[in-house]
Amino acid sequence: MKKMFEVSMNGELSYFLGLQVQQSDRGMFVSQTKYTKELVKKFGLDGKSHAKTPASISMKLLVNLTGNSVDQTLYRSMIGNLLYLTTSRPDISFSVGVCDSFQVNSKESHLTAVKRVIHYVNGTVNYGIWYFRSTNLNLEGYSDADWAGCADDRKSASGGCFYVGTNLMASLSKK
Incomplete structure (x- = not known):
């Protein structure tokens, strides 16, 4: 490859692209600590109380x-920032996905839910994903659904995750 392309x-x-990577003998830890701190500060929620769950x-x-409508630009900006954060934070994926579905006509209750997610990430800025070195290459997948759990349209929310060995490789949450 070095013959075909200039490599440094x-x-x-x-x-890399807002992801902090720490490598060790055990494996690799990927987080977005710096991005998370900037996100919390950007929306003026630093120094506020932390939420225990998203x-x-x-x-x-x-x-x-x-209900009272909120500033759509602010709401969409918060959602967009949180969606990028889900790259290394699958623990907030479902909550952000639910809030994302209300971007068209967001109200104060929806904004409160988004702020709660930000309060949660403010208290968990050092969370991320470990990728351990392992010889175990077994592929495992898990899924779940709430079967018509949405009271508005009776649609189901489903989610799943896939592991290679003990390492999370993909996750999804979908209505």
Whole structure:
């Protein structure tokens, strides 16, 4: 490959497209700590209380035709930033996906849910994904669905994840 293309070696990979990469004998840890801190600061939610979970289990987000509308640009900006963060944070994928579905007509309740996700990531800025060195190359997949769990349209939400050995390779969450 070096014969066909000009290649330069700048040392061990440590930062790439907003992803921080830490390599060790055990494997590789990928996180977005710097990006997360900037995201929280950008929306003025630094120094606020942290949430223990990305979403409330007692409150379901619904289409709200009568509530107070919020600034669509702000809401979409928050969602876009959080969607990029899901690259190394599968723990927020479902919550961000649910909030994402309300971009067309977002209300105060939806904005509150997005802010809760940001409060959660503010308290978990050092989270990321470990890719361990392993000789185990078994492919495993898991999935689940809530079967018509959306009260608005009776559609199901499903999710899944795929592992090679103990390493998460892909995850999905879809309505």
